[in-house]
Amino acid sequence: MSASTAVSVPRTVGAKQRVAAALGEASAVTALLAVFTWIQNRLGTNTAAAHANADAVARLDGSEILGWEVSANTWLAGIPWLAALSALLYSVVLFAPPAVLAWAWWRDRAAYGRLRTMLVTLTFASLIPFALFPVAPPRLHVPGTVDIVERYRLLGSSTTPTTESAANLFAATPSLHVAWACWVAYAVWVVLRRRGFRPYAVWSFPVVAAADVVVTANHYLLDVFSGGLLALLTIAGVGAGHRWLARI
Numbered sequence: 001m002s003a004s005t006a007v008s009v010p011r012t013v014g015a016k017q018r019v020a021a022a023l024g025e026a027s028a029v030t031a032l033l034a035v036f037t038w039i040q041n042r043l044g045t046n047t048a049a050a051h052a053n054a055d056a057v058a059r060l061d062g063s064e065i066l067g068w069e070v071s072a073n074t075w076l077a078g079i080p081w082l083a084a085l086s087a088l089l090y091s092v093v094l095f096a097p098p099a100v101l102a103w104a105w106w107r108d109r110a111a112y113g114r115l116r117t118m119l120v121t122l123t124f125a126s127l128i129p130f131a132l133f134p135v136a137p138p139r140l141h142v143p144g145t146v147d148i149v150e151r152y153r154l155l156g157s158s159t160t161p162t163t164e165s166a167a168n169l170f171a172a173t174p175s176l177h178v179a180w181a182c183w184v185a186y187a188v189w190v191v192l193r194r195r196g197f198r199p200y201a202v203w204s205f206p207v208v209a210a211a212d213v214v215v216t217a218n219h220y221l222l223d224v225f226s227g228g229l230l231a232l233l234t235i236a237g238v239g240a241g242h243r244w245l246a247r248i
Contacts (some may be wrong), residue, residue: 025105029098029116036123044168046136054136057173057220065221070144071213077146081089087152089212093177094185096205108191115187122183122234126176129226134170137219148216175219178227179234181209186235206231 012027014144058066097119105112110113139147184201192199206228219227 009218022105025116028100029101029120032120032123033098036127039127040168040171042168043127044134044170046134046170047136050134050136050170051141053133054138054141054172054220057135057222058138058142061221064191066142067220069214069217069221070142073138073145073148073217076148076215077151082151083148086212086216088209090134090149090177090216090218093181093184093209093212097180100184100187104187104191108194111190111194115183115190117242118181118186118235118238119180121238122179122230123176125234126171126174126179126230129173130171132167133173135172135220135223136170137172137218138220140169142217144236145217149218172219173223174230175210175213175223175227177213177219178206178210178224179231180232181206182228183235186231 017239062068101112101116101119104115111201138145139150185205186200189199192202210224214221214224
């Protein structure tokens with residue numbers, strides 16, 4: 001056996017192991033997402049409670065803030081190209097977490113496990129308020145709002161009338177879009193910071209996402225804050241847990 005052949009064998013084995021590991025992670029994450037979706041879509045059944053809770057959330061937002069939200073939504077609806085861009089951003093936030101998770105696995109295997117646990121934890125933790133406190137989003141509850149995402153239907157981000165029976169329409173509080181956007185920013189920050197970068201611009205992503213879900217009439221301002229709080233508590237809690245486990 002030549003030297004070149006002897007070297008190529010372990011490399012081939014290593015490559016196969018990496019592919020197998022990647023497929024295993026992808027399968028596990030896909031299965032967890034399917035379980036989450038199945039559970040979430042079976043929680044939004046109490047229409048009366050969802051609208052009553054939406055009234056409570058709107059009161060907490062305040063009439064002035066709610067009026068601003070409706071005005072911003074109306075303004076956005078009057079600018080088709082910007083409204084289409086906002087609908088696209090709404091979809092991008094849905095696709096960003098799995099894409100960033102895959103990138104983190106590829107770029108920084110040491111940080112990947114912690115980041116994956118954070119994402120899975122905050123995603124499943126959202127099921128608790130969705131079950132206990134269903135809330136109808138502004139687009140389904142507040143008079144005068146325009147469903148921007150439904151109007152443009154980009155990247156399959158909309159819940160159309162034909163799919164309403166299979167989807168949870170009342171998962172507004174907290175905003176999982178905002179929670180996911182916060183996680184995406186944190187994950188990119190962690191991976192790049194470990195390589196000597198300081199990508200402060202990534203923190204603009206959850207801010208833009210928060211503005212987007214409000215002006216498209218998908219969330220109230222309270223949803224935005226509760227989504228950010230969910231991400232903050234999850235990131236802090238999982239991070240502390242990992243540090244504790246590393247010491248024992």
